[in-house]
Amino acid sequence: MKETIKIEIIVDEGCEPERLDSYLASHPDLELTRSKIQNLIAAQAIIFNGIEANKKTKIKPHDTIVITIEPAEEIKLEAENIPLDIVYDDEYLAVVNKQPGLVTHPGTGNKSGTLVNALLYHFKHLSQVTDADRPGIVHRLDKDTSGLLLIAKNDKVHLKLQEAIQSREVKRTYLALICGHMKEDSGEINLPIGRSINDRKKMTVTNVGSREAITEYKLLLRYRTSSLLEVNLQTGRTHQIRVHFSHLAHPIFGDNEYGGRDKWNKGIFSPERPLAKRLLGIMKRQALHATRLAFTHPITGEKIELEAKLPDDYNRIINILNNEGA
Numbered sequence: 001m002k003e004t005i006k007i008e009i010i011v012d013e014g015c016e017p018e019r020l021d022s023y024l025a026s027h028p029d030l031e032l033t034r035s036k037i038q039n040l041i042a043a044q045a046i047i048f049n050g051i052e053a054n055k056k057t058k059i060k061p062h063d064t065i066v067i068t069i070e071p072a073e074e075i076k077l078e079a080e081n082i083p084l085d086i087v088y089d090d091e092y093l094a095v096v097n098k099q100p101g102l103v104t105h106p107g108t109g110n111k112s113g114t115l116v117n118a119l120l121y122h123f124k125h126l127s128q129v130t131d132a133d134r135p136g137i138v139h140r141l142d143k144d145t146s147g148l149l150l151i152a153k154n155d156k157v158h159l160k161l162q163e164a165i166q167s168r169e170v171k172r173t174y175l176a177l178i179c180g181h182m183k184e185d186s187g188e189i190n191l192p193i194g195r196s197i198n199d200r201k202k203m204t205v206t207n208v209g210s211r212e213a214i215t216e217y218k219l220l221l222r223y224r225t226s227s228l229l230e231v232n233l234q235t236g237r238t239h240q241i242r243v244h245f246s247h248l249a250h251p252i253f254g255d256n257e258y259g260g261r262d263k264w265n266k267g268i269f270s271p272e273r274p275l276a277k278r279l280l281g282i283m284k285r286q287a288l289h290a291t292r293l294a295f296t297h298p299i300t301g302e303k304i305e306l307e308a309k310l311p312d313d314y315n316r317i318i319n320i321l322n323n324e325g326a
Contacts, residue, residue, distance in 0.1 A: 005069040013061045020048065020057040033129060033162060040067060077106065077133065082118035087148065087306050092299050093161070094123065094151040097308040100285055104140040106133045119151060126151070127158035138162060139236060147174070147290025148308045160298035165236060171294040174231040177253040177287035178245050179260065181227050185219040189244045193237045202257060203239045205247045213237045215244045223321050226253060241288060255286035275324055283317050
């Protein structure tokens, strides 16, 4: 049976003041990601000079930090022969084009049938640096968002990829079909995102308990009542693209949670028209696809740029819009 681990650290003389989570994430004697450290802080498992640390805590020489790490819950993950579109693969990492409807990792109500179960079947080695139920997962996509995902095969590569994402060195480009038209054909949305106090499963634009969120967009095609955008993430908050465009009254087409279907049914997309009903019948999810991924290989230094083809449902509605308009 695994035991609780307690780690005590005394900040060295000469250390410059910096945020506690940054200091611990780069500490040579620890193998903890910044997100894991932030989770420990939230769980009151880090004591700083005798009191519970918070996310704004800053270290200075001679500070005492005590970290308590409880043993992870034993999770038995089964490898499952779920088809995967693997667009890149080497001994260090892989990139997959996730199909819509596939949950990224096990969680409440999803103990099997996830991308993780598929990864265990297709790859012999996966990183273990994050939670026990997320081997290999460097970042995630929502269940009904399709597209490119980075997969790490060892912990060193995993940490380097996460650092690259945090420092915005990984470029992630999406195709998003939104309701209506933005005022400008290109721009930046810089609005903080946090969890909704009305529905804890959803995110919202808020200044309370939020984090910086920056989304860049550019118009690709304008239809009568919708727009196809190229969207680039500068940050990676939960539901970021969906929340930002919904907040601006232009939700992602088909998005059940953030108004993409509701807006259509209320008249932005006329429900009386046969074409509108036809498109809703084809696209039963948000029209959001992680189409391109560009990064520097953390081991070889190679510049890698990948593109993922659109899934069938997305392809069909774009073809219809191009031919018939909407």
